[in-house]
Amino acid sequence: MDPTGLIALGAGIAALGVVGGAIGIGMIGSKAVESVARQPEAKGDITSTMIISIAFAEVTSLYALIASILLIFVK
Amino acid sequence: MHLNAQEVFEFTVSGHTFIVTMSVILQWVIMAVIMISVPLLTRGLEKIPSKRQTVIEMVVNLFNGLVCSNLGPEFKKRFVPFIGALGIFILMMNLTGLVGFAPATKDINVTLTLALISAVVMNATAIAHNGIGGYLHGYFKPLPFMFPMNIIEKLTIPLSLCLRLFINMLVGVIFMELIYMALGYFAFVLPVPLHFFFDLFVAVIQTYVFIMLTMIFTKTAVEE
Numbered sequence: 001m002d003p004t005g006l007i008a009l010g011a012g013i014a015a016l017g018v019v020g021g022a023i024g025i026g027m028i029g030s031k032a033v034e035s036v037a038r039q040p041e042a043k044g045d046i047t048s049t050m051i052i053s054i055a056f057a058e059v060t061s062l063y064a065l066i067a068s069i070l071l072i073f074v075k
Numbered sequence: 076m077h078l079n080a081q082e083v084f085e086f087t088v089s090g091h092t093f094i095v096t097m098s099v100i101l102q103w104v105i106m107a108v109i110m111i112s113v114p115l116l117t118r119g120l121e122k123i124p125s126k127r128q129t130v131i132e133m134v135v136n137l138f139n140g141l142v143c144s145n146l147g148p149e150f151k152k153r154f155v156p157f158i159g160a161l162g163i164f165i166l167m168m169n170l171t172g173l174v175g176f177a178p179a180t181k182d183i184n185v186t187l188t189l190a191l192i193s194a195v196v197m198n199a200t201a202i203a204h205n206g207i208g209g210y211l212h213g214y215f216k217p218l219p220f221m222f223p224m225n226i227i228e229k230l231t232i233p234l235s236l237c238l239r240l241f242i243n244m245l246v247g248v249i250f251m252e253l254i255y256m257a258l259g260y261f262a263f264v265l266p267v268p269l270h271f272f273f274d275l276f277v278a279v280i281q282t283y284v285f286i287m288l289t290m291i292f293t294k295t296a297v298e299e
Binding site: 055 | 235238239243245249280283284287288
């Protein structure tokens with residue numbers, strides 16, 4: 001049996017894991033906007049902290065993405 | 076589309092075959108550019124700065140400020156050269172997408188090497204700051220049975236640094252290839268904003284994240 005279709009299906013399902021990272025980044029961004037609105041003078045600190053937090057949230061979704069990429073490209 | 080490292084040429088030294096890939100050659104070119112441009116740009120510094128010197132002072136002050144605010148002024152002398160070299164090197168490797176080559180950081184060998192360098196620097200700084208006894212004591216904090224967890228944490232830090240940079244650049248490369256494949260001969264306006272996003276925005280953000288995380292993990296390793 002040709003497994004190509006099942007590989008594509010599995011890659012698609014594996015890529016669903018990026019949803020978690022997306023929700024996390026959205027929550028970080030909304031809280032950062034609230035903080036800047038409350039304390040505009042702390043904008044620089046908030047921005048750098050936000051970027052670092054986004055990097056931590058992003059890497060979880062990147063793990064899902066690499067599972068998908070490996071399923072497609074590694075035969 | 077091939078994602079393996081592109082082999083350019085190979086040479087043999089006393090029985091061992093060394094394969095030189097595209098990313099290695101890109102790194103050589105970038106190293107040569109840095110080595111040639113640094114003496115040229117820092118020639119004839121004066122008390123009253125010229126335009127060129129003002130720009131260079133801005134770059135140096137940027138790294139000074141980053142190191143001072145994240146690590147503290149006592150690390151300034153030792154860490155500004157390292158962080159500055161790391162940041163400029165990674166930034167130039169990420170930006171090679173703009174001159175027509177796939178970024179050198181889409182090769183996992185390159186990012187793993189950079190992450191291992193960062194990990195060695197982190198642990199060496201912790202040993203130099205706390206002594207070998209204090210460094211080993213940090214593995215048994217907060218409680219002795221947390222030892223395996225601390226070992227796993229030390230191993231996960233370079234892995235996550237390496238994979239973060241690698242996958243971000245790889246996704247950009249794959250996405251741009253897919254766009255060009257889909258558009259065929261009609262690719263003249265639509266790819267431009269995508270190039271801005273993947274080749275400029277992601278490249279700069281990932282460089283910033285890499286050097287910031289290196290500094291933050293060094294700080295936590297020293298404080299433990």
